Amino acid sequence: MITDTHTHLYSDQFKEDQLEMMQRAKDAGVSRFFIPAIDSTYTESMLQLEKDYPSNVFLMMGLHPTSVKENYKEELTKVKQWLDKKDFYAIGEIGMDLYWDKTFLEQQKDAFRTQIKWAKERKLPINIHCRDAFNEIFEVLESEKCEDLRGIFHCFTGTLEQAKQAISYNMKLGIGGVVTFKNGKIDKFLNEIDIKHIVLETDAPYLAPTPFRGKRNESAYITNIVDKLVAIYRLSYKEIAEITTQNSKEIFKI
Template sequence: MIITDTHTHLYSEAFEQDQKEMMQRALDAGVERFFIPAIDSTYTQAMLDLESNYPKNVFLMMGLHPTHVKESFKEELAQVEEWLTKRKFYAVGEIGIDLYWDKTFLKQQQEAFVYQIRLAKKHQLPIVIHCRDAFDEIFAVLEKEKDDDLFGIFHCFTGTLEQAHKALSYNMKLGIGGVVTFKNGKIDQFLDQIDLRHIVLETDSPYLAPAPHRGKRNESAYITRVLEKLSTIYNIPKEDIAEITTKNSKEIFGI
C-alpha cells in the first residue's frame, strides 16, 4: 500500500530536532511520496536539502504563499520565476488568497495569484491553491483564468458541497487532510457525494493534525488517520483509498 502526502512542509522549523525520525515514521507507515509546497525564498535551501536527503520520496513545488505576499512580493515572484527555469518542480504552490490573518495585501495577493497561475501554465504545471476565508476571491480569479491548461489541487479543502463542485469545475482535485477527522469539520458530512477520483490525501504538516492528535504538531505519518476516516466515509478498504488517491496524485503531478 503506497500512500501519497500531497502537501507537507517537512522542511519546517517544527521538525528541526527530529526530522530524520519523523521521516522514518512516515516511511514505516507506508507514506512513500511527499509533495512539498513552497512558502517564500527564505525556505528554498531547506527544501533543496530535504530533497537531497530523500531523492526518491520528496518532490518539490515552487511558489509564493499568500500570507507571505508583502511589500517585496514582486522580488519574491521574480525568484519563483527564475527557479522554475533552472530545474524541475512538480507544481506551482502553494499559491492563492488568505484573508483570515490580514486583508492589507488583498490586491497584491490577487496579483501574485494570477501571475503564478500564468507561470504554471507556461511551464505546464499544476497549481496548488491555498484558500482561507477567500472562496469568492479565489473563484473570481479561477473564472477568468480557466482554460485547458488550468489544473491542480484545492489544498486543505474546507468548503461546502456547492463550493466543492465549483472547485472541481475548474479542473481541481480536493486535498483532504486532518479537518475531515474534526467533529466540527463538516466536510465529512458530504464528502461521500464527491467521487474519489477527485480526492487526494494530505497532512499540511506541521499544521492541522488529525484527531486524536488535534492541537499537536502534525506529521506525515498521521495521514493514516485521514486514510482511516475516508475508508469509513466511503465504506471501502483503506488500501483502495490509498491506491485511488495515489493514482489521482500521479495524474496531477505527472509522477
C-alpha cells in the first residue's frame, strides 16, 4: 500500500480522464490520497471527490498562501466554518510563498499563524507550502512550536540544515518528483535523513517525476519516486512503501 500525501485530484487537468487516472493509481498500489485545499473556489470539487472515493480520499481544509489576497479574512472565515461543521484530516495547504509576489507578506504570515492555531486547537496536522520563504516559515513555527504541532513540509526542496530544522518542529518531509530531477539537489543528502521522517507525495498535476518531467503529473507516477528512494536508502520497494505509509499514519492518525 502506497500513500500519496499531497495530490490535487480535483484539478481541471483531470477533468477528462479522472476515472482512468484514479484506476492507474490504484493499479500502481496507491490506495490513500490526501487532498490539500487551495481556497473556497475548489471546495465543492473536493467534496465531490470524497463522495466519489470515500474509502480512498481524505480531505484537508485551509487557505493556500498564493490565495491570500485583499479578501483573505473572508476566505479564512470560510475555512473556519468548514472546520466547525465537518471532519478533515489536516489543515493545508498553508504556509508562505514569496516566489511570485511579496505584496501580501504580512497577510500570508497572519493567515499561516491563524491556521496553525486552529490546527493545534483541533489536534490536526498541518500541511506546509513553502517557496522562497524558509526563514519566514521557520520564524512562525518557532513561535508556535508545542507538543500539538505536527505535520508535513510539503514538496521539501531545502538544504540538509533546513530539513533538520523542519524535522525539529515535528514535521515529516514530503518527498515528490523533485527528488528525481538532475538539479533537484535533495537526492544528494536525503540518505542523511532517517527515513522515519519521510512521506511520499506527487503534488499532481504538478512536478511530474523523471521521465515524465514537464508533463501532467498523476498519482500513479509515485512509483518513480519510490524507485528513487530505493536507490537512495538501499531498501526494498516494499520497505519504502510500508515505512512511508506508516509515517503518514503517524501524522494523519488514520
